[in-house]
Structure formats: C-alpha cells, structure tokens
Amino acid sequence: MTTAFNIVVCGSLVPDPLQTLEPIQGPMGPALKNEMMLPSVLDPWAGHSLFEAANLAKQNPGSKVTLISLGPKAKLQQLMMIIAQKVPFELVCLDGSASGFMDSREVAVALAGAIEKIPGLDKTKLLVFGGCSSASRDAGTTMQMIAEQLGISDVFLSADELKVQPDGSFRILERIEGGQYQVSTCAGAPAVIGWATGNLPEPPNNPQVGMTNMRTIMPALQKAQPAALKTGAIKFASVELPKQQRQTRIVKDTPVEEIAKEIVTWIKG
Amino acid sequence: MGYGEKDFMPYAERRTLYKRGFHMTTDRQKMDVDVVCVGFGPATAGFLNTLTRAMQQDPAAEHFQSKVMPGMPLQVICYERADDIGFGVSGIVTEAKGIKAAFTAEELSQVPMAHPVKHEEVYYLLDPVGASRRSWVLKFVDWLFRTFGFILPWYKDHAFQLPFIPPFMAKHGGWVLSMGQFTQWLGSSLMDFGLVQVWPGMPVKEPLFDSNRVSGVRLVDQGVEKSGKPTGAFMPGMDIHAGFTVVGDGPYGPVGQSLDMKFGLPEGNHQREWALGMKAVVELPENTALEAGTVIHTFGFPEPEIFGFLYVYPQRMASLGIFVPSWLDNPMRSAYRYLQHWMQHPKLWKHLQGATLKSWGGKSLQEAGMRGEPFIVGDGFARIGEGSGSTNMLKGSGVDEAWTTGVQLAEGVIELLKEKKSFTKENLEATYLKKRRASWIEKDNRIAKKARDGFSHNFVLGMMGMGMAGFTNGLLNIPAKLKPVYKRIPSLEAYYQGKVSAEVIEKARKEANETNTSMHDALMDAAGWPEVQYDGKLLISHQDALLLGGKVQAAEGYADHVIFMDAGKCQKCRTKVCIEMCSGQAITANSDGGVPLFDREKCIHCGACFWNCAYAREEGSDLTNVDFRAGSGGLHSNIN
Secondary structure (H helix, E strand, O other): OOOOOEEEEEOOEEEOOOOOOOEEEEOOEEEEOOHHHOOEEEOHHHHHHHHHHHHHHHHOOOOEEEEEEEEOHHHHHHHHHHHOOOOOOEEEEEEOOOOOOOOHHHHHHHHHHHHHOOOOOOHHHEEEEEEOOOOOOOOOOHHHHHHHHHOOOOEEEEEEEEEEOOOOOEEEEEEEOOOEEEEEEEOOOOEEEEEOOOOOOOOOOOHHHHHHHHHHHHHHHHOOEEOOOOHHHOOOOOOOOOOOOOOOOOOOOOOHHHHHHHHHHHHHO | OOOOOEOOOOHHHHHHHHHOOOOOOOEOOEEEEEEEEEOOOHHHHHHHHHHHHHHHHOOOOHHHEOOOOOOOEOOEEEEOOOOOOOOOOOEEEEOOHHHHHHOOHHHHOOOOOOEEOOEEEEEEEOOOOOOOOOOHHHHHHHHHHHHHHHHOOOEEOOEEEOOOOOOOOOOOOOEEEEHHHHHHHHHHHHHHHOOEEEEOOOOEEEEEEEOOEEEEEEEOOEEEOOOOOEEEEEEOOOEEEEEEEEEOOOOOOHHHHHHHHHHOOOOOOOOOOEEEEEEEEEEOOOOOOOOOOEEEEEEOOOOOOOEEEEEEOOOOEEEEEEEEEOOOOOOOOOHHHHHHHHHOOHHHHHHHOOOEEEEEEEEEEEOOHHHHOOOOEEOOEEEOOHHHOOOEOOOOEOHHHHHHHHHHHHHHHHHHHHOOOOOOHHHHHHHHHHHHHOOHHHHHHHHHOOOOHHHHOOHHHHHHHHHHHHHOOOOOOOOOOOOOHHHHOOOHHHHOOOOOOHHHHHHHHHHHHHHOOOOHHHHHHHOOOOOOOOOOOOOOOHHHHHHHHHOOEOOOOOOOOEEEOOHHHHHHOOOOHHHHOOOOOOEEOOOOOOOOEEOOOOOOOOOHHHHOOOOEOOOOOOOEOEEEOOOOOEOOOOOO
C-alpha cells in the first residue's frame, strides 16, 4: 500500500560551519556580528529532514515536498542556489529573521500559519518534518510547538528512521539516552517528525533538479510574505560565547582509543 | 530540453561494480540551454549583469527568446566550482573604470566592505631580520638608508616611503572591495532579475566539442572515489549543450586549459609568469590609526621580489597579503611562512599588532597578462577575465579589467542576437573582440605587456623595467627571454649554497618524508628566519588559518583534482616545490620520497601546484608534471 503524502519540511539557514560567531547587542536585541555577511547553509538538521522527505516522496508516488523557510529573503535566495540542486521541492518563503535569538514559539506560530495556507493541503496526509533541534536555536522546542499549533498529536523527536509499513502505519526509530533507539509505531499521517541525522547521505548536486526547482522557487521568493515575529516576545538577560579552549591539530587515522586517552588527559588537566 | 542519452561504460567495469553491490545507472543526462557560463567571478558577473539588464528592459524582444525552449526567455545558466558565489579570493583596489560605468557610487557603497580609495602609500621595506636573500646592489642601498636615512623624512621603521605614487600604480578615485562580498552582492542582484541561474558547487569538467566548435560543457562526475572510480552513488556529470559557451574559469580553469590544449596559444604568446597571492582579512586593533580607504603597497621584504598590500575597509577591517612570483627562484617559497614574516615587519606590525585574523585564502595569478592571451574567441565560445589575458600587472589590476571584458562580451552577444547572427569565430571577432581591442583594456595592457620582463633577470632590473615601461607608456623596457617556470627552479643545494649545508638539507628532506610534512620550516629556520611566535590571533598555525580563516571544507563524492602525471618524475624530484608552495598543506611528502600525497579536504584550489613543479609534462611544453583538474570544495569564507 502506498500513500501520497503532503510532506512539509521546516528549515532555514544558519551560518556556514566554522564561521567565527560574535554575539553583539543590536538595536532589536542580541544578534550576531555581521550576521547578514556570513555565508549560510541550510540548517544541517533541517537538511537531513529534507533529504528524508525527498526519499519518502520518491518511494510514495504522488507525494509532494514543500520546504518552508523563515529567513531573510535575500539570504534565502542565495541559499536556494546551493540546495535547490539536491532534491525536488517547492518553496514557501517567509521573510524574517533566522536568528537564533528569535523566540521559538513566535517562529512556530509563523511556520504553522504558513503550513495552514499551503494551497490544496490535505491535513490527513500531512507530515511535518524538521530538525529535532537547530544549529542556531538548540532549544529543540520549535517542532513540538508547530505540532501544538496544527493540532497534531503524533510527535516524534530525534528520529533517525521512518518506515512506511505495508498497512500504511509508520515505524519510527527515535534516539534516546544511552545510544539506544525507541521503536514507535503510529497509525500514519498526520504526524510531526523532528529528525536527528537520519540515515541518508547528502544527495549529489543534480542540475536537472535545480532547473526544475527554480521554476517554482523564484516566484515563491518574489511572493515572500513578511513573517510577523514579535522581537520583544523574549528577553535575554545576557548573552556570551561558551568559554572555549581551542587547540587544533589535524591527524588522520588516529585510533579512537588514542583520541579518547587524549581527551581524558585534557579533562583531567 | 532533452535528456537520457546512454553513456557507455566497459562491460567488465559494470560487472565488477554490480558484483560489489553497486546498482548504478550510467545514464548521462543532458540539457539544452542557450548560453552556458563557466565560473562566476567578476568577468562572468559583468557579462550576466549586462545581459540581464538588457533582457529586463525589453523582455518581449524577439532576440531574447530562447531557441531551445520556445516561448521562454533566453535560457542562461552559470556553473561555479566553489561551494558558494562569494568564496572567491582577492583583496581588490581598483580604479573601477568599468565597474563605475555600471554602478553609481551610491550603489557601490551598498556593497559590504567597499570604500572609496582615500590615501595611498608605497614602501620599500628593508630587511630587519637579516635573512632575506639580497643582491649586493640592494645590500648597498639598504646600507645607505640605514646610515643616512635619518636625514630623509620618508625613512622610518626599516622602510622607505616613496615620496610620490607612480601614476601607473595610482588608484585615487577608485575603490577598495572584498572580492567575496562584491561577487555575492552581484550574484544576489542577478538572482533578483530571475532571468539567469547561477549554480555554485558545480565544477565543470571540460568543454564539449563538435569538431572545432564548442557545443557546451560537461560537468564533473559525482559519487566517485578519490581515484574517480564510481561508487554506489555514481552520477555521471551532465552534458550541458549550449549555443554559446562563456569561459570565465580563470587562469587555471579546466575548460580554459582544454581549449588551450586543443587550439594552442597564438604565435608568440605563452603563460610563463605566475604569482601566488596569499591574503588575510583582519580586524585591526581598536586604536588603529588606519582610516578606511587607505591603500598601502610594499616591496623589498621578506624577499625583494615579494610584493605586499594592505587595504583598509570600513569598520576596522583590512585586507592584506603578499604575492610570491614565479621569478622568485626559491624552491622553498612557502607563501604562508613568508606572509607571517611580512606582517611582522616593523612598518606593518605597528598597525597589525593586536589585530585578529578573520579570513584567509590564496589564489594563483596569471601574470603574463596580454602575453598569455589565448585565442579569445572561437566557434561557439568566448573567453573573458583573467584566463583571457586581461590582467594588467603593471597597474596591479585585474578585477576591473575582467569585469569590463564580461560587459564587452555581453554587448557583443546582444548585438549578434539582434542581428540574428550565429556565434561563430568571425562574428565574435567582429563584435566582442573588436570592442575589446578598441578599449582602454587593450591600450593599457599593451603598455604593461613587457613591463615586468626585467624581473626575469633580477629584482633591480625588474623594478627599473617597470618604471621605464610605466613612465614611457610602454616604449621602453628591460627585455628578457622568458623561460618556463620549471626551468627557473634551482636545486635546494644550489639555492642554499653557503648558507645551509647539504647535510642539513638532507636531514630536513628525510624528516619531511618520515612525518609526511614539508621541509620549508626547517630550512627557513636554518637560513636565519626567526621562528614565528604564535599569538593565537593573527599569528597562528597554518592549519588554524585553514580552519579559522579559510574554513576549508570539501564534500565527499568527488575525485582528486590534483594529479601527479608521471610518477617517475616525482621519484627523481629532489626539490618538491609543489609541497612547499601548497597553500593549504594539502600536498605533503610521501614516506618513500616519491609521488607526494594529496588531501583534497585541505585544498583551497589556489592552483599553486599547477605551476610550482620542477618538471615539464612533455618536452617543450610549458605545462608541468602536475595536472590541476576540475574539483569541488575549498574555501568557505565570503570576505576574502
């Protein structure tokens, strides 16, 4: 039995890995220094969920993947040049801040509102995918609040695998403490899944997919609506970088035992 | 668009892959477009900006309708190797003649880190550490400055400030720009039009030929091992068929290289002059005296032949770096170590002490300029930018020239589209090439053509030649017969004769092999260069520069793009300048001392290995034993 799903992936941009981030106090609250100048990538957790969504859609003909991104339109436009070659999807763009300092409830309300407005959305076939947390906002709460807003009660977080069983139900592996998986079964859509890393590799860049995606992405960017995020919804008492000690060495093929020994020695001081 | 053409792979290879569980497809997709561009640098940006603005003004015009997709506008697509459109490298100071013709000062001021040039200084740097390799003439000049400099108002901090800026070097009225921010800004505004597509992270492997006509390009294969062998995720590179191919992939881009191999270079032209530009972007100390728009150029230190620059952006940011040229006949020419010594020169260190490195990168420049010009147009293709020989090395300017060649090509293309003429060599010569030959680029590059030949003899004659050519508009110069770079590289023993013993060299070589590293630190230490004391902010290890500055990364699934062609030559090679000059420490010594190791995850695609090799690929060729192919990954910083 195959089901055509409406898979909506919530994901936006974060600074490209290894960028040096500096928190500053901006006129609208805490922010990152020169955030608009930093190169961006699709949040890695959201990226995994997008690849899982595309894979699920491929296995279930008739399914459709929609990426909902809340971020600065100009930056999203540039991000699309990078990710649109990966897998087929349609875009819904919300023009607003992708900053990690935004209140996750505000973000969830905006995303849920945008999901409700997707033309022709069949909620009985709705699967909302996203990262179980975010590289810029690691509270891990946004997906749960989206579920609340949409009235979806089946929520799975830190998922690594979703299998559609012959009867149409889902078998889901969720990460739990101790390196274990919790195996859950649910009747099927609608459901909200916050993905961990999944099991799929990053797909290669496919120019044909990119060309096809861009036909809908460019109009979506042009139609982007401002996201009504209340900047005063959350107050930060203070913001600081984690105290870090950086000692960089690149040594390939070092045995894990040796790495572990070094870390223990370092912790012991 | 059509796709699905079968590609042929030997049956035995298919069978082996099948047995290993690789149920792969070997379908090579193909796609038809009207115009395909290779590389997104300033030249291609100039081309696309001009073309899209014209299309925007008159979208319904018949000549802007697609031939491959009837009813649609012209299908224009651009593929860029780097993982984003802002990952190019250059500290730019430019007169911006061409750029200012396209944008108002108000528009340019919207480019992050851009600022008008306010103040220029040029310094001759003396050697404060005593390790620099200086001729007796320079030693005498230095002695004069040290002895009588106190009476000169321009001598201070081991540096002599030129009392005036040579007019051919002056950039007053121009701009300082960050290449990354500039191309990112241009790319974003191009996307706003929605008329062209620019795809980063997609290296182009080679041009497609239909006899002597270029009929498009082939993208690189993905899902392969380092060796290029397909894995389970194999996806053959797509063939992009195009009525017209714009080649802007720089001086060592794979498409440009393939064209040069097929067509050769015009009679008398050659590409034997190169330099590696290595740079950093730093945040200056809070109390800096340097104002935005300040431009400083240096020569004389750490080696006389190494030129340096420091351009100040707004908000205490600055771009700085050095150029290590191919005529620096030093087989241990490590640009990173030299950059650190240059930054610590008293003239610069007084500005840089307390600064923090924000970004870092490197890139090879084709310094032959007009003499290195390839066939700029041919049936179905045209070349623009640095790879087309547009860089002016007398003025030290390439971005504005590259941009302008792109603009000129777009104007030529629009002309041909309007007249419904095809993109033949003759038609492109009558439009694009004619415009280019009649423009300031041609005039200025003729002046510059032989200006730097004197450096082939030595530094002093090089400076004299530059001055002569610059002040006489190219009438006079110091002539020289230029040799391929590999013929200029001496043995380590010959270079260090009288300074470092053969035993010390052999020990360094052995240690480098045993530890899979390089030997320049050991030999530069032995030659008297002081050890660099890391401060963790600006003076950091080479590997930290890769991570903190360049943010170097490489996705899986691509083949190695640096190939050592003839293992026998590497086995014989005792200098291994490819290792010492590698900007990312991606090329290291092999334990057996033979073919070096290459780690593509560290490669910043600077192209230094392409010309830093002591062996010719073939007898009489200017190419070396190192092949630099299309590859993925590299720098992930957009402020270089």
